[in-house]
Amino acid sequence: MKISMGMVTASMALTLASCASTSDKTATDIGGSQQDAIQTVGVVPPPAPPAPLPTRSESAAPQMAVRNSAAMAQLQVMPAPPMPMQPVLRERYDGKEVSPVHLTQSEPVSTFSVDVDTGAYANTRRFLQQGQMPPKDAVRTEELINYFRYDYPAPQDRSVPFTVSTDMARTPWNPDTRLLRIGLRGYDLPRAERPAANLVFLLDVSGSMNSADKLPLVKAAMRKLADGLSPQDRVSIVVYAGAAGLVLEPTSDKAKIRAALDALQAGGSTAGGAGINLAYATAEANRIEGGVNRVILATDGDFNVGLRDQDALIELIEQKRDSGITLSTLGFGGGNYNEAMMEQVADHGNGNYAYIDSAMEAEKVLSDEMQSTLFTIAKDVKIQVEFNPAIVSQYRLIGYENRALREEDFDNDKVDAGDIGAGHQVTALYEIVPADVKGWIAPRRYDKDKTITSAKPGELAFVKLRYKLPDGDTSRLIERVVPTSAMASAGPARGDMAFVSAVAAYGQLLRGDTLLGSFDYDDAIKLAGPQTDYWRQEFTRLVKLADSQSAN
Structure with a gap:
């Protein structure tokens, strides 16, 4: 059914636009059910608004509809009076605590929804370029990581809409732990298709x-x-x-x-x-x-x-x-x-x-x-990783705090999750502690079993992904084994793994992650190394800004 253009009148728009003021826009605009969860922060005021464009007076015409762009060209909404400059303005973020460490013996399974948003990266850049450190609640490390592209293989055909890759390296900020990377890449969609x-x-x-x-x-x-x-x-x-x-x-x-x-x-x-x-x-x-x-x-x-x-x-x-x-x-x-x-x-x-x-x-x-932004190739994509307690004693997921799911949500097709667009990439990093290494959490006095054996000693972890096709209601399953040999062969982070580790460290430093030890912004710059891509070069400059501003 087509919409009646008479729904909207020019006089309504003009009357409300001329009478309204922006001075009453405060943090109370959000509903009470969310108020306690959302933190407001002070930021540098934006640039002064430009001088308002000339306006044309309009007589009251209650039934005059705005029908097309030609009519819109005649209708000029009266600009509001310039808003008085305030010493402190307010922004709203719904930040979560940094992901906790988990003991594999008691919590071997980690489940989360994929995330391909990138807004936190650009918003963080805005703060740094204005001479401020971003509020911690504004930083979501997974969005910083997923701002960049990595060398993941493309799918060979569309029977499965994305590939799944895993690799491992020594953690740059902790020689006793390892970084497990899980990478997804969606198939590219030619313009003609x-x-x-x-x-x-x-x-x-x-x-x-x-x-x-x-x-x-x-x-x-x-x-x-x-x-x-x-x-x-x-x-x-x-x-x-x-x-x-x-x-x-x-x-x-x-x-x-x-x-x-x-x-x-x-x-x-x-x-x-x-x-x-x-x-x-x-x-x-x-x-x-x-x-x-x-x-x-x-x-x-x-x-x-x-x-x-x-x-x-x-x-x-x-x-x-x-x-x-x-x-x-x-x-x-x-x-x-x-x-x-x-x-x-x-x-x-x-x-x-x-x-x-x-x-x-x-x-x-x-x-x-654009095609990644608009054209979905898989929806409700969830990742579940089960760690083998005989090989991994402790672990933590870096980022994805607001994407965590319950274990039972993974097999429940009614639970909404993230989507992947054509050509999209998704990266997740786990920091893991080998079973024979001292971890972040000390041994518990009343643990019954000090030695853990496994029926699958060759498996470090088991990765599962669920997804639906864009027009589907029933999920499909992909499974991958991460072999124990990946830990033994893990070397220093190089290439893409070094860069993604540097971005993760940058995000966690901005968030105040205490598990990075003495690793600092300068270390992140060195880890990222020289880059030829513009956006990666800009990343290095932003880390330098964060380094200089954090010292103030």
Whole structure:
């Protein structure tokens, strides 16, 4: 059923936009059920907003609908008054404690959902480039690791959508332990074989977006995404400020998309809930059977009108996800940035979360990696590792704190998990203690068995993966044995293993991990070694920034 364009009136948008103020956007915007779990932190205020563009007065017209980009070009939302500069602004993160150590004899099984989000890396970079250390709750080490690509073999055919690789090295920060790496790589999808995409850009044009690092960057990012689409794809644009409106009906005309984006201005409060409902309704009305149907939300996450309760928001997104419409989120700006909401709703929407802090990051996420972002090849991907207590006495998973699952969740196809897009890679690192080596946890006085024997002495660990095909409801299983010989042959970390270890150490240092001993940022730089790739070279520069700023 097509949506009536009369749903949205120009006068509603103008009235609410001109009356709303951004001064009441505080940390209380998140629902009470999440308030205690979310930490607010002070950050450097963003750059002063640019001078507002000239506006045109409008008479009241209750039934005048915004129907297309031409109408949008005439409708200029009145910018909100400049927000007074505050000495401290507030951002929201939902951080978890660093993963604990586990005794293999009592907890041999580790289970978690895959994660291909990268937002924490770019957001951390934003803090460092502003001369600040990022708050610990903003750092998720697995997202730092998965920001980069590694030399994993590609699948030979699509009967299994991704390959599974394992390798091991001595831990650079602890000579008594070993690092076990598990790597997944999805198959590449040639452009000619891509399914058609029905994309709804849901863009925040509220007053809080009125700064150079927000709405202008949103426009640039959306242009990048639109430029990579094919004639079979369709784009709609929904905006929300004081009210939500459909400003571009579905089209593959890139000139119309650019014109609609160029016409956008920021002003008003944030009717996020109404915007999400309209975006999903638009996606449903233009659904492509067998294609990609996705809402892409671009915002600073500062909802203050409508659907405020984060639990209610997540419930809505899960309902739409089950109908086949997924949600990805793109975060922008700082000061009032609600990363807790952005990351969680993308996870529950079977989409991806990325943070866009520059035009280069927009190019990377929405042009270079577009097919990974949009085209899912496996969903509900879970990893379960069972360690042999006769070979491994203790272990810990580095990162994935907010992706942990219960052991019984692994075989339960009703439990939601992460998705893998075409060409995506996922990396997980375990730090393990050999059975004959003193570990982090001292021996217990009342342990019954001091000597553990195994019926499978040749196995160090057993790796299992479950996944569903994009249109499937029943999971498939992949199993791999990690041989005991991998520990005996483990040498110093080199090449990709050295670099991924350096990124893991960088993340854990930012998080305040006490198990890194005396290993520091300078050690991480040396471990990463010289690089030729731009993004890896930038990583080294960021580690140096963290080193200098941590000393202040």
